[in-house]
Amino acid sequence: MQQPPKFMPDKELSKVGGSLWLYIIMQLTLSFLFSFVAMPLIMCSLYYDYSAINACIEMLISFISGIILLWFMSNSFKRSIKELKFTFKPKETVDTLAMMYFLNYAIGIIGALLSKFGLPDTSPDFSLNGSVLFNTFTFISVVILAPIFEELIFRGMILNTLTKYNKMFAIIVTSLLFGLLHLNITQAIPAFFMSLVLCYMYVQTDSMLVTILAHAGNNFLALMSVYSNHILITVLVLSLVIYGLITIILKSKEVNAFIKEEKTNENWYARFFKQIPNLLYLIFTILWIIISLFINMF
Numbered sequence: 001m002q003q004p005p006k007f008m009p010d011k012e013l014s015k016v017g018g019s020l021w022l023y024i025i026m027q028l029t030l031s032f033l034f035s036f037v038a039m040p041l042i043m044c045s046l047y048y049d050y051s052a053i054n055a056c057i058e059m060l061i062s063f064i065s066g067i068i069l070l071w072f073m074s075n076s077f078k079r080s081i082k083e084l085k086f087t088f089k090p091k092e093t094v095d096t097l098a099m100m101y102f103l104n105y106a107i108g109i110i111g112a113l114l115s116k117f118g119l120p121d122t123s124p125d126f127s128l129n130g131s132v133l134f135n136t137f138t139f140i141s142v143v144i145l146a147p148i149f150e151e152l153i154f155r156g157m158i159l160n161t162l163t164k165y166n167k168m169f170a171i172i173v174t175s176l177l178f179g180l181l182h183l184n185i186t187q188a189i190p191a192f193f194m195s196l197v198l199c200y201m202y203v204q205t206d207s208m209l210v211t212i213l214a215h216a217g218n219n220f221l222a223l224m225s226v227y228s229n230h231i232l233i234t235v236l237v238l239s240l241v242i243y244g245l246i247t248i249i250l251k252s253k254e255v256n257a258f259i260k261e262e263k264t265n266e267n268w269y270a271r272f273f274k275q276i277p278n279l280l281y282l283i284f285t286i287l288w289i290i291i292s293l294f295i296n297m298f
Helices: 010-045 050-076 090-115 132-162 167-180 185-205 208-227 231-261 268-273 276-297
Strands: none
Touching: 010 050, 010 132, 010 268, 010 276, 050 132, 090 185, 090 208, 090 231, 132 167, 132 185, 132 208, 167 185, 167 231, 167 268, 167 276, 185 208, 185 276, 208 231, 268 276
């Protein structure tokens, strides 16, 4: 059983929430700046293609905020990206992608059933159904930038920082923070379960490349949803769903053993959310999700 660290971790735990607050503030600030300063210039260069403008702005915001946050977290947690391993493990990557996709598929079915009872779909549309520029910017944002930055931030920095206390605690808290960051219910729930798989597989493989590629593959398939009627896409999706279910069943004993091994008498969850930045992040994101849900319902 992993022993708790001997030092007082409160300051380090609070840095997690502080980093995510910085990320939220940067996103809002950059959105404001690009919307009111850069948009007229971009509009002229893109001949007033509004969807492409928005996609370009989102791509730039994702890149700039990701770079700044990684620099900040690297200094705060005294952890360099160069210390992370990027070993290519094809089977583990496919296993990770398949398990994620099965969970997303199952949750999607549940969401579709709930929508019959009035639960709105609050997630943004990421399908590649626009102009060439829109599709290009969206692809770069969703399939390249998001997997790289989100994996480096959440698995590379946050998960790696929290695992020194307890791995199970680190996986659940990292996944909760990751899900809530999406700020809408129809993305937060799948993102939470997706993150559970990503975190667990990262802990088991110690490879950032496994989670980055699996995350990118999952996002790419989401973009391809507009072509879901195509026979090749249908076969690929069904194959992944079946393989993902089989992989989850085969790994169930391994996961149960992992959970038992990580039992600890220390309540790291309470200690983590007693830190003011972490607690405020939890309250803010949950309230945002609830408010957006009610806005979309009425």
